[in-house]
Amino acid sequence: MIRLERINRSFMVGDETVHALRDIDLEMAAGDYLSIMGPSGSGKSTLLNILGLLDQPDSGRYFLQGTETTALNETEQAVARRDHIGFVFQSFHLIPRLTAAQNIELPLMLAGVEPAERTGRVAAVLEQLGLSDRARHRPDQLSGGQRQRVAIARATIMQPALLLADEPTGNLDKHSGDEVVQTLEQLNSRGITLVVVTHDPEIGGRASRRIRMVDGAIDPGHPMTGSG
Amino acid sequence: MRLDDAFGFGLRALTGARSRTWLMLLAMAIGVASVVVLTALGEGARHFVANEFSSLGSHLVIVIPGKVETTGDTPPLVGGTPRDLTLEDALALERSSAIQRIAPLVLGAAPVSYRQLERDITVMGSTADLMPIRNLELARGKFLPETDPTRESAVTVIGDKLKKELFGNRRAIGEWVRIHDRRFRVIGILKPLGESLGMDIGDIAVIPVASAQSLFNTEGLFRILVQAEGREAVSRARQAVIDIIRQRHDDEEDITVITQDALLSTFDDIFRSLTYTVAGIASISLAVAGILIMNVMLVAVSQRTAEIGLLKALGGRRGEILSLFLIEAGLLSVAGSTIGLMVAYGGVWIMGRIYPDFPLLIPLWSLGAALGISLATGLLFGILPARHAARLDPVVALAGR
Numbered sequence: 001m002i003r004l005e006r007i008n009r010s011f012m013v014g015d016e017t018v019h020a021l022r023d024i025d026l027e028m029a030a031g032d033y034l035s036i037m038g039p040s041g042s043g044k045s046t047l048l049n050i051l052g053l054l055d056q057p058d059s060g061r062y063f064l065q066g067t068e069t070t071a072l073n074e075t076e077q078a079v080a081r082r083d084h085i086g087f088v089f090q091s092f093h094l095i096p097r098l099t100a101a102q103n104i105e106l107p108l109m110l111a112g113v114e115p116a117e118r119t120g121r122v123a124a125v126l127e128q129l130g131l132s133d134r135a136r137h138r139p140d141q142l143s144g145g146q147r148q149r150v151a152i153a154r155a156t157i158m159q160p161a162l163l164l165a166d167e168p169t170g171n172l173d174k175h176s177g178d179e180v181v182q183t184l185e186q187l188n189s190r191g192i193t194l195v196v197v198t199h200d201p202e203i204g205g206r207a208s209r210r211i212r213m214v215d216g217a218i219d220p221g222h223p224m225t226g227s228g
Numbered sequence: 229m230r231l232d233d234a235f236g237f238g239l240r241a242l243t244g245a246r247s248r249t250w251l252m253l254l255a256m257a258i259g260v261a262s263v264v265v266l267t268a269l270g271e272g273a274r275h276f277v278a279n280e281f282s283s284l285g286s287h288l289v290i291v292i293p294g295k296v297e298t299t300g301d302t303p304p305l306v307g308g309t310p311r312d313l314t315l316e317d318a319l320a321l322e323r324s325s326a327i328q329r330i331a332p333l334v335l336g337a338a339p340v341s342y343r344q345l346e347r348d349i350t351v352m353g354s355t356a357d358l359m360p361i362r363n364l365e366l367a368r369g370k371f372l373p374e375t376d377p378t379r380e381s382a383v384t385v386i387g388d389k390l391k392k393e394l395f396g397n398r399r400a401i402g403e404w405v406r407i408h409d410r411r412f413r414v415i416g417i418l419k420p421l422g423e424s425l426g427m428d429i430g431d432i433a434v435i436p437v438a439s440a441q442s443l444f445n446t447e448g449l450f451r452i453l454v455q456a457e458g459r460e461a462v463s464r465a466r467q468a469v470i471d472i473i474r475q476r477h478d479d480e481e482d483i484t485v486i487t488q489d490a491l492l493s494t495f496d497d498i499f500r501s502l503t504y505t506v507a508g509i510a511s512i513s514l515a516v517a518g519i520l521i522m523n524v525m526l527v528a529v530s531q532r533t534a535e536i537g538l539l540k541a542l543g544g545r546r547g548e549i550l551s552l553f554l555i556e557a558g559l560l561s562v563a564g565s566t567i568g569l570m571v572a573y574g575g576v577w578i579m580g581r582i583y584p585d586f587p588l589l590i591p592l593w594s595l596g597a598a599l600g601i602s603l604a605t606g607l608l609f610g611i612l613p614a615r616h617a618a619r620l621d622p623v624v625a626l627a628g629r
């Protein structure tokens with residue numbers, strides 16, 4: 001489902017070039033559960049952004065569901081993000097003036113789905129995540145765990161094939177963090193391909209496939225499990 | 229993305245940032261209100277002048293002895309030595325089918341006295357038709373009788389101010405006054421009309437035109453007032469006047485014919501350009517409002533960078549983000565102008581209460597112009613921030629940088 005071939009990405013910081021990703025090769029099948037760990041600055045987020053079509057590699061090729069994404073233009077990439085990819089961020093990124101339901105509704109709205117259909121789908125997702133009684137609450141009226149679950153609901157409302165989570169538990173206490181991870185794993189068990197970037201070895205260890213990044217490259221010494 | 233959703237999103241963004249929204253609404257409202265109120269004042273002034281002119285009498289054509297060279301809109305210059313305009317000339321005009329009635333005018337200054345009291349006033353020699361032509365009204369008594377204009381008659385109709393000065397509260401009708409060295413019997417008193425284009429109707433004595441001619445020892449008329457059969461007949465009447473007088477004056481066109489319409493349109497032009505000028509100046513405040521909108525929208529974009537990044541991550545296309553912010557700016561303009569229009573109508577209503585005589589009108593074009601300009605400035609100045617938002621790099625934006 002996903003194939004990365006010799007992906008490179010570097011940034012200019014001042015007059016120094018920082019190699020955030022060096023010759024990354026990665027293959028994933030549909031339904032995989034992958035965790036990415038590694039020290040801060042090792043390129044985990046950059047890799048996730050490229051997987052999510054938020055960022056473009058300087059060189060290399062990225063195939064998503066058989067399409068070479070590096071050949072798509074900006075609009076086509078936006079549509080691909082909308083229809084196939086869900087994001088979960090460390091800082092939730094909920095729009096503060098909108099209610100939980102309105103936040104979840106955003107991707108449907110961008111996709112031009114009829115309001116009547118939207119209401120039903122939002123209600124179903126809220127139900128599934130146990131947030132039905134929080135539908136009309138604004139983010140500042142929700143706990144951290146609830147906020148992240150609203151964000152997950154938003155990321156999955158379009159029923160994407162790929163769910164990307166960048167340190168989803170980074171801003172949460174242990175209990176809420178576990179809840180969020182369980183929610184993500186539940187979605188994975190229903191077939192969604194899940195990639196989680198994390199600092200927490202305990203959370204990272206739950207994934208069926210684990211990679212460790214060091215200085216922009218995948219650490220070959222790290223034990224890997226599952227297909228690859 | 230559906231259009232109603234885009235509007236809903238913009239509306240929620242605006243209501244979510246109250247003080248920013250109110251600030252911009254205020255700026256827009258002030259701009260629109262000043263354009264509308266100032267044009268209403270300009271239009272009001274124009275109508276005020278038009279009304280003043282129509283109190284002069286309707287469908288009026290004024291005949292002045294002497295050829296006046298009018299070039300364009302410059303003030304007229306008198307040239308050559310004209311032949312007198314005589315009473316016979318005036319009466320000859322009545323032949324024309326385009327002319328309803330005429331009033332010859334002889335004007336002069338003379339002392340008027342009653343017993344020991346004496347006043348220097350304007351004496352106007354004319355005929356019975358002066359009354360309908362100049363829309364004069366009588367407070368008391370009768371106007372000049374409808375007799376042969378060439379016959380002298382020792383009667384006079386006086387202004388109300390003159391009546392007060394000479395007679396006080398006593399009865400004036402039937403009394404004899406002395407004008408210069410002749411005696412005239414007062415037969416009527418004019419109603420005060422106030423100032424009508426510079427001539428104080430209260431301070432005159434009207435006598436038959438033949439009497440005035442002999443009193444001032446002149447054959448020539450000061451002017452002839454001609455009333456056309458109707459508004460459409462004014463230009464025909466004007467031509468008839470020129471033709472008839474030319475025929476009587478050995479084929480020489482030695483008169484000047486002024487139509488009320490021509491005078492009116494000169495003033496009309498002046499006030500119209502004044503209105504446009506004032507409206508133009510007021511539009512500057514609209515431009516200022518536009519720049520304010522641009523600034524505040526730019527601040528909004530930078531405050532909402534993370535939100536824009538999120539919209540992009542969720543699959544929002546560049547065009548959609550652009551239109552979201554443009555719609556926001558457009559909504560602000562429309563709401564601001566609506567408030568501005570309400571303020572303007574309120575202001576005009578209040579001014580109408582304070583000065584009921586001044587005809588304040590909000591012309592339709594100024595509504596259109598104010599709305600159009602405010603929407604245009606809103607969108608124009610909204611484009612820059614919206615483009616800025618649409619072009620943000622999603623990763624950088626999500627980081628809130």
Ligand SMILES: Nc1ncnc2c1ncn2[C@@H]1O[C@H](COP(=O)(O)OP(=O)(O)O)[C@@H](O)[C@H]1O
Nearest residue numbers: 011013018020039040041042043044045046047
């Ligand atoms: N937009 C950027 N501009 C400049 N440097 C960047 C940018 N994004 C990431 N980097 C650099 O790339 C490297 C990898 O960053 P990142 O992928 O965020 O690491 P991680 O998520 O593993 O902490 C770091 O050295 C970081 O400073």
Ligand SMILES: [Mg+2]
Nearest residue numbers: 041044045046
């Ligand atoms: Mg990171």
